[in-house]
Amino acid sequence: MARMLNFAWVDASETTFDPVDHAREDERVYSYEFEHVEGDFASLKITIKNPRVGLLALGRKTWLWFSKLHEGVQTPLFFGRLIGIPDNIFQDTIELEFTARPADYADQKVALADTLKVAPYWDPLFVKEDSLDDPDVVLEARTALWHIDPVTHVVTISDILVGEDGTVTFTGDDYYDGDMELSRANTPARSAVVRTSVSWDNQGAGTIDLTGLILETWRNPVGNYWGMISSYTFPGLLNDWPQDQKSLGKGYYVYQSYLRDVTNENVPPYIKKDTTVADDFEFPSNLPVGSLMLAGPAIIGQFGFNPEPLPSSMTYVPLGWGVPKFVLGYAASRSYTENLTITMTCAVQDVLTLSGEDDVITIDVPANSASAVLLGEIPIGDVGRRSYVLSDRGLDRSLPHLVAIGRANLISRSRAFRLTFTTNFSNMLPCSLRKSAVVYNLRLPGGQMVGKIVGIQHGLDGATGALRAKITIASCAGLGGAPYTVEPGDPTYVEEGYVAQGYQRYDSSVMVLPSSDVSFSVESFEPDDDGVDFTSRLGTRDVIRLFTISGQPDDQAESVMDGSVTVTPATYGVQGSTSYDEAKIRQLLQESPSKVNMELRPLATGPFETDVSVTVTDLIIPRQIDLEAEAAS
Numbered sequence: 029m030a031r032m033l034n035f036a037w038v039d040a041s042e043t044t045f046d047p048v049d050h051a052r053e054d055e056r057v058y059s060y061e062f063e064h065v066e067g068d069f070a071s072l073k074i075t076i077k078n079p080r081v082g083l084l085a086l087g088r089k090t091w092l093w094f095s096k097l098h099e100g101v102q103t104p105l106f107f108g109r110l111i112g113i114p115d116n117i118f119q120d121t122i123e124l125e126f127t128a129r130p131a132d133y134a135d136q137k138v139a140l141a142d143t144l145k146v147a148p149y150w151d152p153l154f155v156k157e158d159s160l161d162d163p164d165v166v167l168e169a170r171t172a173l174w175h176i177d178p179v180t181h182v183v184t185i186s187d188i189l190v191g192e193d194g195t196v197t198f199t200g201d202d203y204y205d206g207d208m209e210l211s212r213a214n215t216p217a218r219s220a221v222v223r224t225s226v227s228w229d230n231q232g233a234g235t236i237d238l239t240g241l242i243l244e245t246w247r248n249p250v251g252n253y254w255g256m257i258s259s260y261t262f263p264g265l266l267n268d269w270p271q272d273q274k275s276l277g278k279g280y281y282v283y284q285s286y287l288r289d290v291t292n293e294n295v296p297p298y299i300k301k302d303t304t305v306a307d308d309f310e311f312p313s314n315l316p317v318g319s320l321m322l323a324g325p326a327i328i329g330q331f332g333f334n335p336e337p338l339p340s341s342m343t344y345v346p347l348g349w350g351v352p353k354f355v356l357g358y359a360a361s362r363s364y365t366e367n368l369t370i371t372m373t374c375a376v377q378d379v380l381t382l383s384g385e386d387d388v389i390t391i392d393v394p395a396n397s398a399s400a401v402l403l404g405e406i407p408i409g410d411v412g413r414r415s416y417v418l419s420d421r422g423l424d425r426s427l428p429h430l431v432a433i434g435r436a437n438l439i440s441r442s443r444a445f446r447l448t449f450t451t452n453f454s455n456m457l458p459c460s461l462r463k464s465a466v467v468y469n470l471r472l473p474g475g476q477m478v479g480k481i482v483g484i485q486h487g488l489d490g491a492t493g494a495l496r497a498k499i500t501i502a503s504c505a506g507l508g509g510a511p512y513t514v515e516p517g518d519p520t521y522v523e524e525g526y527v528a529q530g531y532q533r534y535d536s537s538v539m540v541l542p543s544s545d546v547s548f549s550v551e552s553f554e555p556d557d558d559g560v561d562f563t564s565r566l567g568t569r570d571v572i573r574l575f576t577i578s579g580q581p582d583d584q585a586e587s588v589m590d591g592s593v594t595v596t597p598a599t600y601g602v603q604g605s606t607s608y609d610e611a612k613i614r615q616l617l618q619e620s621p622s623k624v625n626m627e628l629r630p631l632a633t634g635p636f637e638t639d640v641s642v643t644v645t646d647l648i649i650p651r652q653i654d655l656e657a658e659a660a661s
Contacts, residue, residue: 035055036095037055037090039091042091045095047102048102050095050102051097059488062484063484064128064483066461066480066483069178070178071125071126072127072128073124074124075123077120078122083124090110104179106128133183140163141163144170148428149170152402152403154224154430157396169435170432171436173186175461175462186480187480191462192462195463195478198467198468202455207450210445214444216441217387217388217441219388220371220389221372221391222430223368223392224394226365226422227364227395227398228411228413229361229363230361230414231361231362232358232359232360232412232560235284236567237354238568239352242354245577247580250317251317253317256352257350258350258581259579260320260348261579262289262291262346262622264622266287268623269285269287278632279360284354284355286352288351291350315344316349319344319345321343321345322344322345322593343610343613345613354624362557362635362636365635367637370430370434370644373647375646375649376507389434393430407421411562413562414560414561415638418550428539428548434647435545444504445477446502447479447501450498453486453495453497460484464478473655473656473657474657474658479501485497503653504650505652506648507649513544514538515538516537537549545649550640553641556637574626578625592608592610593608
């Protein structure tokens with residue numbers, strides 16, 4: 029005999045309803061109450077005849093198939109497990125409570141969450157590292173909640189605005205007109221402020237060969253010996269030449285450096301024989317090219333004629349030669365931060381009559397480091413970037429994600445009204461929390477109300493034997509509006525079509541979320557930093573502020589000859605003479621050593637912080653209830 033209500037104890041593995049085997053009365057049902065609220069598991073409370081046995085006895089089944097014979101068809105209503113032992117075990121009837129929580133709920137949820145980790149609703153940059161595997165995080169930027177089917181136990185998500193499985197219509201014949209309640213669930217927020225700070229370690233490393241600059245700037249006094257430099261204080265220059273890997277501070281170090289002495293190796297010897305010098309006076313045969321030879325005292329003459337000069341001494345100032353190499357290395361890491369404050373507004377109807385009562389939602393979104401490795405990727409990509417927001421990932425993923433977070437919070441708050449009404453069992457059956465409903469009633473503002481089904485209740489009254497059902501829908505009090513469209517903007521990098529997609533940059537471009545109910549844009553900006561761009565290798569012009577060579581050889585020679593000479597003019601009857609002071613020569617050379625002087629642009633600077641301005645249009649909130657409508661007739 030077919031029964032109206034069926035209670036079948038089953039194993040957890042019997043997940044498929046069998047209209048024959050499961051349509052049995054293992055326990056006699058006196059009353060029941062089913063409730064399913066959005067985002068939660070369905071629950072079932074059943075009053076049965078007290079079986080006078082331990083419900084959790086070893087080997088006893090604790091899962092339930094609950095079904096009803098409806099219009100000749102066995103219809104499953106609930107599949108779940110027993111979650112508690114009744115308190116009234118000494119009574120003739122007891123109440124059991126069941127939950128429709130799937131046995132594999134955690135696995136289903138994780139598997140589904142993995143498929144939802146897509147832009148713009150998921151960005152690991154804004155998920156705490158210890159929460160990257162938390163499935164609930166995937167809904168923070170979505171207007172959706174988890175949905176667990178009370179019969180199939182399939183885990184899905186369902187949007188809080190529009191039901192994915194269609195809309196159920198209720199007219200005046202489908203509900204009890206006297207049992208309808210409209211209430212305000214909350215006050216819509218007219219604006220939301222999303223704040224975050226994205227930080228990263230801006231890093232750059234490379235080498236700059238300054239050898240060519242040294243050779244170009246150095247002035248050898250004689251010859252065209254490219255690749256070599258010379259100095260009258262060459263030993264000191266050789267001794268002071270920087271060593272490899274020496275730190276220079278400010279983010280610089282010596283990558284490769286040497287000065288090879290080739291004074292008597294690659295420079296031709298200076299050979300000279302002066303016929304005015306007596307044969308027994310010999311010049312050095314290997315004096316380097318450009319060396320100074322200062323003879324003295326030299327007799328200038330008397331009585332107006334010059335005698336044969338015979339130097340009594342000769343001072344040599346050798347010119348040293350070397351082959352230089354100097355490669356500058358740089359390695360710097362600086363702290364960068366971009367602060368984003370995204371202010372979103374939405375157009376909603378006046379729910380309160382007092383102005384200024386609408387809340388402003390403030391949402392602080394924590395961010396990981398954009399230069400850290402998150403799930404196998406570095407969000408900023410190139411750690412040399414001066415801006416994260418203006419990167420492809422920043423514009424295409426992170427910025428839309430932050431806007432989506434603001435959207436989700438505003439829409440959640442915009443569901444200001446709830447309508448609960450009583451209907452019959454047949455009208456309740458097509459309903460689920462994955463559907464919307466439209467209710468027509470002249471007493472409603474505008475004569476109708478559209479909303480997402482957020483609650484379903486049905487049950488059997490044990491006293492009267494009557495079946496009853498209640499439906500609750502939630503509606504937005506928005507103003508509606510036309511959807512937004514993408515605007516590509518103006519190319520700013522090169523002419524359109526010159527480079528592949530992803531390299532071009534646009535100003536005034538307008539981006540739109542997939543929901544098409546909000547658009548946003550960010551203009552190109554110059555970061556508030558020192559202007560150093562590590563995305564390409566730095567060159568001489570990028571790092572050299574000042575470069576000079578002091579103590580050039582010709583300057584040294586002029587200083588020595590002019591500063592160490594003593595000239596006694598010849599007068600009538602008195603011989604003149606020219607002499608050079610060797611001590612003075614040494615002093616003058618010490619005062620004018622050859623040196624390479626560089627002022628480098630500091631790289632180890634920062635921290636740098638930039639405030640980023642984002643322009644967002646009004647979020648479109650659907651008009652699901654019209655509080656401004658004229659009375660329906």
